[in-house]
Amino acid sequence: MTIERDLDFRVAAWLDDRATFSLPDTLLERSLARVAVTRQRPGWLVRGLRQERNDSMARIRVLALAAAAVALVAVWLNSVGGGPLPVATPSPSLAPSNSPSATGPFLPPSLRAMWVAPTRTPPQGLSGVIQYALNLSIEKLQFYPGEGNPIVTSAATWLGDDRLTFRLSQDEAGCHRDDLGLYAFALNETSRALTLNVQSDPCQARGALISGDWARADCPNHQSLCLGDLDPGQHFSAAFNPFVPRSAFVYDYGRLSYTVPEGWSDAVDGPDGFTLVEQASRQAGAINLNSTAMADSQAATCPGTPEPGIGRTSAALSTWLTTLPGVVATTPTPATVGGLSGYTVDLTIKPSWTQTCSYSGGKPMVALFTNGLADDINFDWGLAAGGKARLFLLDLPDGRTTLIDVEVPDVATWDTFIADAMPVIESLQYHP
Amino acid sequence: MERIQATASLSFARRRLAPARERRPLQRELVERARAGDRAAFAELAAASIGRLFNVAQLMLRDRDLADDAVQETLVLAWRDLRGLRDIDGFEAWLHRILVRSVYREAERERRRSPSRMRLPAARIDNDSSGAVADRDAIERGFRRLRPEHRAVIVFHHYLGYSDEEAAAAMAIPTGTVKSRLHRAMSALRSELEADARGSGLATESAR
Numbered sequence: 001m002t003i004e005r006d007l008d009f010r011v012a013a014w015l016d017d018r019a020t021f022s023l024p025d026t027l028l029e030r031s032l033a034r035v036a037v038t039r040q041r042p043g044w045l046v047r048g049l050r051q052e053r054n055d056s057m058a059r060i061r062v063l064a065l066a067a068a069a070v071a072l073v074a075v076w077l078n079s080v081g082g083g084p085l086p087v088a089t090p091s092p093s094l095a096p097s098n099s100p101s102a103t104g105p106f107l108p109p110s111l112r113a114m115w116v117a118p119t120r121t122p123p124q125g126l127s128g129v130i131q132y133a134l135n136l137s138i139e140k141l142q143f144y145p146g147e148g149n150p151i152v153t154s155a156a157t158w159l160g161d162d163r164l165t166f167r168l169s170q171d172e173a174g175c176h177r178d179d180l181g182l183y184a185f186a187l188n189e190t191s192r193a194l195t196l197n198v199q200s201d202p203c204q205a206r207g208a209l210i211s212g213d214w215a216r217a218d219c220p221n222h223q224s225l226c227l228g229d230l231d232p233g234q235h236f237s238a239a240f241n242p243f244v245p246r247s248a249f250v251y252d253y254g255r256l257s258y259t260v261p262e263g264w265s266d267a268v269d270g271p272d273g274f275t276l277v278e279q280a281s282r283q284a285g286a287i288n289l290n291s292t293a294m295a296d297s298q299a300a301t302c303p304g305t306p307e308p309g310i311g312r313t314s315a316a317l318s319t320w321l322t323t324l325p326g327v328v329a330t331t332p333t334p335a336t337v338g339g340l341s342g343y344t345v346d347l348t349i350k351p352s353w354t355q356t357c358s359y360s361g362g363k364p365m366v367a368l369f370t371n372g373l374a375d376d377i378n379f380d381w382g383l384a385a386g387g388k389a390r391l392f393l394l395d396l397p398d399g400r401t402t403l404i405d406v407e408v409p410d411v412a413t414w415d416t417f418i419a420d421a422m423p424v425i426e427s428l429q430y431h432p
Numbered sequence: 433m434e435r436i437q438a439t440a441s442l443s444f445a446r447r448r449l450a451p452a453r454e455r456r457p458l459q460r461e462l463v464e465r466a467r468a469g470d471r472a473a474f475a476e477l478a479a480a481s482i483g484r485l486f487n488v489a490q491l492m493l494r495d496r497d498l499a500d501d502a503v504q505e506t507l508v509l510a511w512r513d514l515r516g517l518r519d520i521d522g523f524e525a526w527l528h529r530i531l532v533r534s535v536y537r538e539a540e541r542e543r544r545r546s547p548s549r550m551r552l553p554a555a556r557i558d559n560d561s562s563g564a565v566a567d568r569d570a571i572e573r574g575f576r577r578l579r580p581e582h583r584a585v586i587v588f589h590h591y592l593g594y595s596d597e598e599a600a601a602a603m604a605i606p607t608g609t610v611k612s613r614l615h616r617a618m619s620a621l622r623s624e625l626e627a628d629a630r631g632s633g634l635a636t637e638s639a640r
Contacts (some may be wrong), residue, residue: 008590012573014571015591019487024500029508032475038508040469040515105496139503139541189466 016431026218028170033217034135035112045332072108079221086425106138107158115214116225116238125362130261132251133217133225133238134210141166142148143209153205154310158361164196166210175203183210192231200279219269226269228236234427235266240274242291242402244404244430246373246419254336255335257426272371278420284415285408287424292401293393295368296318302357304380314342314401321345322393326353327383332393337404338428340394348411349385350395369403381405388414392425397432455525465525467514474514478507481524484592485531491591492535492583494576498542509534528602532584552577574624582617589614 031068058239115134133144139157142150152173154166168179175235181201187194194214198207217238218228225238241249249271256274272291278284295310295317299304318332328348335344353364355382364385382388388411392404406421408414459480465473485506489499509530517526575583581603588599589610599614600607 001512007618007625010567011571011586012590013576014568014575017568018491018572019591023483023486024496027500027503028479028485030485031482031504032471034504035474035478035511036471038512039513042515109497132563137504138497240534280628387523 027376029219030112030114031218031346033133036342037133037150038223039149054360072210107136107156107164108188110162111136111158111185111194112138114219114225115194115218116217116227116253117212117214118236134214135218142208151218152203152209154206154288163199166201166206168206172204173203175205179203179206188231190231192218192227192229196425207420219266222297226275228264229265232260232262236275237269239269239271240289240291241271242289242396242430244369245398245400246272255431257427257429257431258424260424265423276424278417284410284413285395285421287421288403288405288407290369290371290381291400292371292405293317293369293401294372296370296382298324298367300355302359302365302367302380302382304367304370305369313399314395317393317401318343318345318391321347321368324366324368326350326355326364335392335394336390337394337425338430339432340396340430342392342394342401344390344392347383347389347391349383349387351385383407384409386410390418441455459523460520460627463514463517463520466511467517467520471511475512477523480490481527482507485527488528488587488592489531489535489538491587492570492580493538493542495542498538505534505537506531509580522601525598525601528588529604532603535584570625570628571621573628575619577624578617578620581613581618585610586617586621587614 038242111145113136113137116132117134135142135144136156139155141152141154141156144150152166152175153169155169157165157167159165162184164183164185166183168175168177168181170177177340179202181203182199183201184197184199185194185195192215192321193266194216196210196212196214198211201207201210215227215235215238217225218227224263227235227238234257236254238253239251241252241255242254244250246401258276260276265279265281265285266276267277268273268288273291276287286363294312295307299307307320310316315332321327322332322345326349328350330346332345334344336366347368349366350366353366355364355366357367359380361384365382367380367382387407387409389405389407391406394402394404396402404425406418406425408417444490459477462473462477466477482503486499488497489502489506493499495504506527515528517523517556519526522629575586580587584603585599588594589601594602595608596610600610603610605613
């Protein structure tokens with residue numbers, strides 16, 4: 001085949017050959033985790049910026065900024081290449097299978113993730129900032145406060161071994177653009193736990209925000225920053241907070257702690273919901289926690305509105321469950337979980353029950369709980385035929401009831417799952 | 433996704449998830465919902481687009497890590513600026529425009545980090561009678577030497593099969609520029625292949 005002939009065809013064939021059907025691990029989840037903490041710009045602002053980019057004077061400004069950026073990059077390259085910071089050889093003991101690309105001091109893949117950590121006292125000048133999440137991408141650090149845009153955004157560089165540098169992108173938080181911080185990091189064996197220690201950083205706010213222990217948020221549900229697969233041991237929720245109603249929610253790490261053996265995953269961690277599943281049998285069952293449980297309407301249309309006349313305490317709700325015509329319920333018995341008290345009850349659906357809900361996939365279902373909120377954040381929970389659930393209805397100090405639901409969709413798996421789940425339930429601890 | 437579906441399949445269903453799966457709303461509806469701030473709708477759009485976005489990015493950048501970063505950046509910027517999208521039906525072209533800009537940025541960062549990379553001479557593979565393997569390797573080498581905007585127009589035209597008008601919309605350039613850019617890109621690739629065929633020995637690969 002000559003070079004001149006059929007080049008179009010050859011290039012097209014080569015591109016098809018090089019296309020891939022395998023996405024990098026969790027690319028969608030990681031992208032959406034960043035989306036989850038990004039605020040949309042108002043339309044008028046986006047269009048205004050676009051218009052400005054088309055404006056000739058703006059182009060001049062852009063060119064000037066670009067020239068300045070080039071100069072900064074030159075300074076940056078100079079400082080990284082010839083500055084006082086040590087450049088070490090990558091340590092095989094730190095990240096043997098996670099070495100970065102052959103060129104460029106990109107962060108190792110083991111560091112590239114969203115990370116969550118306990119809420120800390122904000123440094124001076126950042127009052128109101130709530131510790132939320134740290135995003136380390138291939139060459140960038142972004143810290144997400146509870147609300148608003150990322151702060152202390154910095155260019156990240158791996159120096160090898162356990163050393164990183166972060167160079168601030170703009171003046172903020174009492175710091176100056178190009179402030180260069182040197183940090184040491186350590187990962188545990190599974191790369192699910194990260195410790196960042198400041199070695200030197202003129203930007204004190206950044207040091208205060210990012211130093212310390214972090215947990216990898218490797219969430220399979222991209223609507224939240226849950227941890228995903230868990231190491232054995234104790235863990236904490238990042239967002240779940242049953243102690244405030246949804247309307248008053250703010251991020252507050254650690255309102256729930258739990259201990260799991262090998263093989264469990266945190267699949268959901270949101271303001272009003274939290275879920276744990278077993279990795280080996282994700283279809284087999286789940287432990288679902290919900291912050292607010294109200295009796296759901298029993299109208300045939302499953303409207304998802306609170307059932308009139310039913311109280312919100314654990315006693316009222318557990319008694320109401322025993323009256324539902326489609327449900328087989330055990331007698332509610334007192335229970336205490338994680339410092340909260342209430343009642344526990346086991347539920348199945350009567351074989352004769354035929355009523356369905358629009359969200360039951362054609363299966364007979366009894367609608368049980370709603371959070372009673374507006375439609376866009378409304379949850380309606382129901383038990384479908386063939387499944388079994390153990391509910392813990394626990395009283396909250398403000399008169400609401402929080403719910404723990406241990407549930408399997410196939411009653412044949414109940415004995416196995418409940419035996420695995422109960423030690424986890426017994427480890428739960430609420431932290432008001 | 434598998435784990436999400438597994439969780440969602442539990443009988444303790446969350447009603448707001450079920451209708452979306454059942455109705456599979458058109459992209460237009462999803463864009464409208466996402467533009468109104470619905471992250472779940474945006475997640476569906478992203479899930480539907482991410483394979484193509486990643487493929488286009490990795491073909492242009494020839495590096496999975498850089499493509500990974502470019503796609504992440506694309507989706508974050510798309511979400512951030514979605515309210516500024518006037519033409520809902522032009523969502524895909526708009527998304528590709530953001531991707532192209534992100535790819536250019538990644539390519540530029542890579543160029544600054546590794547301005548000159550040594551590579552070994554082309555390996556001659558003679559056990560393939562058609563020379564197809566060696567031919568693909570030669571195209572790979574030639575393609576890597578092209579400027580990012582030339583790689584982009586080739587990918588849109590020869591991989592996605594875009595018309596000049598569609599490629600213009602995706603790259604935010606006039607249709608005439610697409611034609612001239614494609615012509616220059618293919619000429620540049622042809623020149624690279626000719627040089628490669630002559631056998632240049634140890635060469636320096638300069639990222640542009």
